Amino acid sequence: MVQKTSNILKIxxxxxxxxxxxxxxxVGFAQVENTVASKxxxxxxxxxxxxxxxxxxxxxxxxxxVSTKLNPLTYLAAGLMYTxxxxxxxxISANCTYExxxxxxxxxxxxxxxxxxxxxxxxxxxxxxxASIRKDRCEHVISPDNKIINHIE
Amino acid sequence: MNxxxxxxxxxxxxxxxxxxxxxDIQFISxxxxxxLQREHLTYLQSFKESDSISFHxxxxxxxxxxxxxxxxxxxxxxxxxxxxxxxxxxxxxHFVNSPKSKFWFESCLKKTVVIPGISKQLVIVKNSIxxxxxxxxxxxxxxLQVDFQKYQKISAKKPIVALSxxxxxxxxxxxxxxSKKSFGxxxxxxxxxxLQSYESYRSKGISHPLTIINLGFFTTYYAxxxxxxxxxxxxxxxxxxxxxxINATSYYxxxxxxxxx
Numbered sequence: 001m002v003q004k005t006s007n008i009l010k011i012x013x014x015x016x017x018x019x020x021x022x023x024x025x026x027v028g029f030a031q032v033e034n035t036v037a038s039k040x041x042x043x044x045x046x047x048x049x050x051x052x053x054x055x056x057x058x059x060x061x062x063x064x065x066v067s068t069k070l071n072p073l074t075y076l077a078a079g080l081m082y083t084x085x086x087x088x089x090x091x092i093s094a095n096c097t098y099e100x101x102x103x104x105x106x107x108x109x110x111x112x113x114x115x116x117x118x119x120x121x122x123x124x125x126x127x128x129x130x131a132s133i134r135k136d137r138c139e140h141v142i143s144p145d146n147k148i149i150n151h152i153e
Numbered sequence: 154m155n156x157x158x159x160x161x162x163x164x165x166x167x168x169x170x171x172x173x174x175x176x177d178i179q180f181i182s183x184x185x186x187x188x189l190q191r192e193h194l195t196y197l198q199s200f201k202e203s204d205s206i207s208f209h210x211x212x213x214x215x216x217x218x219x220x221x222x223x224x225x226x227x228x229x230x231x232x233x234x235x236x237x238x239x240x241x242x243x244x245x246x247h248f249v250n251s252p253k254s255k256f257w258f259e260s261c262l263k264k265t266v267v268i269p270g271i272s273k274q275l276v277i278v279k280n281s282i283x284x285x286x287x288x289x290x291x292x293x294x295x296x297l298q299v300d301f302q303k304y305q306k307i308s309a310k311k312p313i314v315a316l317s318x319x320x321x322x323x324x325x326x327x328x329x330x331x332s333k334k335s336f337g338x339x340x341x342x343x344x345x346x347x348l349q350s351y352e353s354y355r356s357k358g359i360s361h362p363l364t365i366i367n368l369g370f371f372t373t374y375y376a377x378x379x380x381x382x383x384x385x386x387x388x389x390x391x392x393x394x395x396x397x398x399i400n401a402t403s404y405y406x407x408x409x410x411x412x413x414x
Binding site: 130 | 333
């Protein structure tokens with residue numbers, strides 16, 4: 001009787017171990033399948049996934065004039081632009097007519113030309129921000145995604 | 154003894170393949186057409202320096218543009234270029250819309266005994282850029298005449314005149330350079346801002362904060378309009394010149410289709 005019981009226990013232990021082994025293998029395969037599936041999904045959906053926008057810097061005043069660096073209003077204006085770009089612009093999902101957006105243009109112009117001229121240049125782009133403006137420009141400055149290619153001069 | 158003979162034969166073969174190797178033009182042509190840049194460069198680098206290899210290097214740097222290296226190899230292989238009009242034409246097409254166009258057309262191209270047809274026509278295009286007012290547009294092909302006339306018109310415009318016109322009537326400087334939409338937009342917004350400022354001045358007086366804010370906006374916008382007209386004239390001049398050169402380049406390229414190999 002005791003031997004019978006021990007035999008049953010042995011069989012049960014072996015069966016349990018076997019089941020555990022099967023379960024472990026199943027989980028392993030499932031994980032492999034998951035990774036393959038996730039890889040396929042990533043590959044297939046890659047063109048449709050939205051890219052994360054890189055965080056825009058506050059200011060880069062390495063090449064700016066000393067007067068620009070010392071002017072506290074420069075930092076105030078750049079701070080306002082930075083806040084707009086990283087908080088407001090993303091919320092309203094602004095779609096600019098220009099390749100370099102008005103806020104970015106203002107910021108970079110301030111870096112290059114100083115506060116007054118930089119702000120005026122940025123404002124000029126802002127006042128010319130209309131889809132119909134494209135008709136005034138030459139073909140080669142319109143990018144394939146229908147934006148005006150602008151440079152900081 | 155046999156081993157010695159084999160080694161001698163092997164060494165002779167290696168020696169011949171290194172020093173007196175023939176340039177396989179068909180193979181270079183294949184590398185060029187398939188755009189196998191790295192293989193192309195490695196193949197050219199496997200040869201010793203000579204006029205003909207400099208010629209192929211110059212072609213290489215024309216296909217994968219590096220202007221200063223092209224000029225360096227061009228100087229070494231000018232004689233080879235004289236017999237290859239197609240490459241000369243391609244170089245002229247490449248340099249007509251490049252900052253080094255003056256160097257190419259005024260010193261390099263003149264070193265060749267005979268200037269090929271397309272290059273001659275591109276010299277004419279270059280002259281039309283340099284002297285737009287004295288240039289007779291009938292010398293250009295019909296398709297380029299319209300672009301040239303646009304360039305001729307805009308080259309006579311002066312940024313300071315645009316600024317002065319915008320000072321009189323906001324946006325007029327933009328109309329002067331042909332930006333009609335921009336003119337409309339500026340005039341409209343300036344009128345609205347002006348009326349708003351006048352209305353707040355009339356109803357609330359000059360010392361009221363609203364009037365001060367409105368007048369501040371108006372003044373800023375006016376300054377933007379002045380600076381904008383000045384800058385846009387300069388920008389438009391550059392833009393139309395570049396567009397003219399791009400059109401000239403594509404016209405000659407597609408009409409004559411010169412190729413490197």
